[in-house]
Amino acid sequence: MSDDLKISKRKPTYPISEKLDTYLSEYRRNIDLPIFYSDLLRFQGSIVVYDKNDEDTLWVRVYYNDYEREEIDRSLKQVYSHLLSDGGKGILKFLSVDAIDFCTFGNSKPFRIKVRNILNDNFTHFYVKTADASRVYGLELEQMLSPYQINFLVCKDTLIEEHIAGIPGDEFIKNMLPDCSPKEKAQIAKEFVKFNERCLIRLLGDMRSYNYVIVPTHDFDHVVFKIRAIDFDQQSYEGNLKIYRPQFFKENYKMVELVRKKIQNESVDQYKIEERSIVAKRMISYHTRLNALLDCMVEDEISIPKHIEMLKEDIYGYTMDLNFRKSKNMGEILRNALDFVKRNYEDVNLRRL
Known part of the structure; x- marks a missing residue:
């Protein structure tokens, strides 16, 4: 933080x-x-x-x-x-x-x-x-x-x-989170871990608490809470990798504290793997359409050179994958990020055969 x-x-x-x-x-x-x-x-x-x-x-x-x-x-x-x-x-x-x-x-x-x-x-x-x-x-x-x-x-x-319906994150954290039951808080903490990972994978930045909503859904005898982004202005623009990780914003401090109190490190790792796997499966399902979008992005200008250089070095330090250092623009950085997640998913499944 x-x-x-x-x-x-x-x-x-x-x-x-x-x-x-x-x-x-x-x-x-x-x-x-x-x-x-x-x-x-x-x-x-x-x-x-x-x-x-x-x-x-x-x-x-x-x-x-x-x-x-x-x-x-x-x-x-x-x-x-x-x-x-x-x-x-x-x-x-x-x-x-x-x-x-x-x-x-x-x-x-x-x-x-x-x-x-x-x-x-x-x-x-x-x-x-x-x-x-x-x-x-x-x-x-x-x-x-x-x-x-x-x-x-x-x-x-x-x-x-x-319009994306839901309770604004900042309002939920301030007015509703304190009254949630221990089980509900644990489930919200899990969702925040997965939301944090999803934003990082697809390089969606600036997920401060007022840029996402909490969506409660009644399921049998309990309520399930989901976290959903509502602002997409900061897609692949900033150079600081932390901006693509909601956990580092002070507005999300109470959510991060919830994760620390309610979820063990082993479970955090498990939920991250789950989210990466889900995203990888969706990438496979949307293969043609996603590649067409990334082809547009690779040829487009959506950031400044300073941010591109900073971000590819940050992600290289995070993954040690040399493909990021070879990236020329934000489109290539995102393509390499998604390929990195997909390769890891496929490697794990190959090892299981």
Whole structure:
């Protein structure tokens, strides 16, 4: 654990390359949208959004001129239809855009759209962001290498993301973790070990407690807790290997303490092996698609030379695998990291034959 772990204040937004754009079209992530991120920036004013405890959420609710609002609402309902349905217009008459919120915190500065079904009052959120190549790579890797499905669309310089439901990690740690039973705390500790390993394997950085959610699921007579990333802005950008390991952020201190108290070192090693094996199996299942994505990444610019040099030396020191020193960019570093995990998995299974 280090309190001095620093993340770049202003990570640049990397454009979608032509090759990545072709990949997104092939896998149905690309679509013509009726509205873009820049259109939503033309709001006329805003009010602060407070939570149930009257604390500032860092979101503001924006409003537009009357002559623009009707067109914006219609376009956002069409986006909803493309993201969550078949893209048809038949459902539009049953939808209402109840709120458009804007967040000035962080790199992505997203808009959060609340869409309600007027027949039954059920509502759904989705996000409109600037299409950053780092984030798109992160989302695709999450789809392929994590246990979770993820839904997003890209059109030119605009990214649409489905909301990921769960309890924000920082809120859970502060308000709910103290009341968990000993068995629940042990299970949460196990999940944090596996989440930590998964982030490291696929080089997803900046998993401070407010960048992931806790998802509780009732199973027979107990609750199972899962940890799920919600921010993919720091996919393969930073040079410090510790940034890809959630355990080193001070915001996760209580989770790390939980691991120390509840899990023996032998079990920590076991859970890491389990996670590596699961990721390796998913790599085999997604072999063609994953290689196509990595081909895009190898030819793309998603970091700076200083970070690339630092990271490949850090990982070499961690693995003693010379392939990392030969890496020329972040795409090659990630490919070598995934190959390293896959080789170890296959070697173990060969030895069992």
